[in-house]
Amino acid sequence: MASIKIRAKAEGGVTTVKALISHPMETGQRKDKSGAVIPAHFIQEVVCEHNGNNVMTALWGVAISKNPYLSFKFSGAKPGDSLQLTWVDNKGEKDSTKVQIS
Amino acid sequence: MTNTKRRTFLKGTMAAGAVSAAIGVGLLTPRMVLAAWPSAAFNAESVDAALNELLGSQQMEESDKIDIRAPDIAENGAVVPVTVTTDIANPESISIIARQNASPMVASFVLGSSTEGFVSTRIKLGKTSDVVAVVKANGKLYSTSKEVKVTIGGCGG
Incomplete structure (x- = not known):
């Protein structure tokens, strides 16, 4: 779906993954104009799998910035392999996308 | 029909x-x-409590094998780019802590066996704070910290 932008590039045996997720990452500490607290709404877990093997599990709190960015590197993948990224937030909403490593 | x-x-x-x-x-x-998802670690108000909840220990060893890249001065505390790189062999996880945030535990990245000691993300800092990178490897915790000065806070408001 549309909430994830991800790019994975294999170079010299190392794959660099860069991902951007659209998400409000609301802390639960902010107030709206009427003074009411805006409830927390944030991604708690991001899982990334290469050909079905887990290469990264990110556990996040509210202090990750709005529209989160995540980058990491792993070895052992080749161009054409599949990479899947899934996120789940504190309301149980989730999204997932699969890309081919270039 | x-x-x-x-x-x-x-x-x-x-x-x-x-x-x-x-x-x-x-x-x-x-x-x-x-x-x-370790809620107790993310809700903890002290660094020691967060580390104990998440990594089972608060004993950290200062290490020069961890590099934190973050700005010296962040104009906007809501978006502070942080990159952690480590040369420590077989890192199991990299955690990022903002010492002066209300809940210091920012994120923890659990690495797969083929994943390198590198993560990059963007975090929120409520005010000027030490950003601590904690690497777990071989059952021990290693850390490095860097102060980031914040002119506009990223929490509340």
Whole structure:
């Protein structure tokens, strides 16, 4: 779906993954104009799998910035392999996308 | 019933089914799927408590094999780019802590066996704070910290 932008590039045996997720990452500490607290709404877990093997599990709190960015590197993948990224937030909403490593 | 009507009818039922399924999942997910999400660590108000909850220890060894790249001065505390790189062999996880945030635990990245000691993300800092990178490897915790001065806070407001 549309909430994830991800790019994975294999170079010299190392794959660099860069991902951007659209998400409000609301802390639960902010107030709206009427003074009411805006409830927390944030991604708690991001899982990334290469050909079905887990290469990264990110556990996040509210202090990750709005529209989160995540980058990491792993070895052992080749161009054409599949990479899947899934996120789940504190309301149980989730999204997932699969890309081919270039 | 014509074919089109039947199709509309099916769509309607399926949509309704999906919604109720989603509600059910929404209610159950935090416990079922996120059993691994360590709420106690993320809600902890002290660095020691957060480390104990998440990594089972608060004993950290200063290490020059960890590099934190973050700005010296962040104009906007809501978006502070942080990159952690480590040369420590077989890192199991990299955690990022903002010492002066209300809840210091920012994020923890659990690395796979083929994943390198590198993560980059963007974090919120409520005010000027030491950003601490904690690397777990071989059952021990190693850390490095860097102060980031914040002119406009990223929490509350």
